[in-house]
Amino acid sequence: MQCYKNGQLIDSIPLLDRAFHYGDGCFTTARIFHGNFELKELHFARLKLACNSLSLDADLSFIEKSFVHLQQQHPNLNGTLKVVISRGEGDRGYSLPLHAADVYVWYYPRVTQAFQPEWIESGMLNHALGLNMPHLVGLKTLNRLEQVLLKQEADQQGWLEALVSDVQGSIVEGVSSNCFIRINDRWITPELRYNGVHGVMRAKILSRMQQYQVECEQRCIDMSEIGRIQSLFFCNALHPMKAVIRFHDRCLEQQPYLDLFETLKLSQID
Template identity: 60%
Template structure:
């Protein structure tokens, strides 16, 4: 793993950094595949949107400068890229410091293969997600304690990914993914009005479905509808389709998900062109 802060290689983070002190900032996690920064425009758009709503003054060109150094060091970039925007160091207290945000770029090299659907068993977690401050809905802030608690339960139940409901009984997303659900032969993804993350892969899949003429509703899904679920898949930037074969003990339809994966060319994230 390598880390850059404002395009300079570092090996430690300052103890007064507000990302550490308060979770004050935002982040995005992307895949690098054969030197391609997949869904780059969507990741940058996410960071710009979050920076605006979090009042962060950030220079995203520092990401490019960090990537250039990595490209000069590696023959080919493959792995995971995590970009953290921190408000930077400051004194004790919540008042905002008056300086530019810091940009951290983490590179985790690993063997990366072409995307393909992954079949998993899943379920609905007992733990519930809370509601988010309206201005922060959809933003991937550094405060991920809910996901840490949710992941603990999912791990204990042996689920790689699981559905999460909120305190109002609405299905929101997976622990670390968005979800797409088929009910009465209709694809639906939760609208994420009160909580959840507006994932870059979710946005990409919705656009490709629209281009392919496949209708996908964005609406609330109440937990009372769970017995009607025909198919479920989870998506994030590192895995476009984890297909649930079972929801608890209920067998789900998987072939339609695999066919959708092929129709949307989800194995291609940097060269997809609608035929």
């Protein structure tokens, strides 16, 4: 693992960094495949939106500078890139410091393969998401305590990923993914009105669906519709399709995954 701060390689983080004290910032996680920063434009657009919403004065060119350093060190770059925008150092208390934000880039090397559907078992978690402050809906902020508790429950069930609802009884997403659900032979993805993350892979898939004329409805999906789920897959920046073959004790249809994966050309993500 390597970490850069504002384009410079570092081995420590300041004790007064507000990302540590308050979760004051935002982040994104990207896949690097054969030196290619996948979904780069979508990642940058999401970071810019989050920085504007959180009043973070961040120079995102430091991401590119750090990435160039990594490419120079690793001719065949493969792995995961995590970008964290922190408010930076500050005194105790919630008042905002006046300086620019800090841009951290972590690189986790790992073997990456060309995308194929990943087959998993899943279910519905008991823990539910709360309703976000409207200003924060869709943003990937550093406050991930809900996801930590949800992942604990999923791990206890032996599920790699699982469906999550909110306190109003609506299906929202997975623990660390967005989701697409097939009901009555139609694809649906939850409308992220009160919570959830506007994922870059979700955006890419919705764009491809429009491009290849695959109907997909964005709407509220009530918990009462769980029994009608025909197919379900999760997606995030690291994988476009984690296809659920067994949901609790019920087998789901598999052919729709294969058809959609081929139609949307999900083996090719740029």
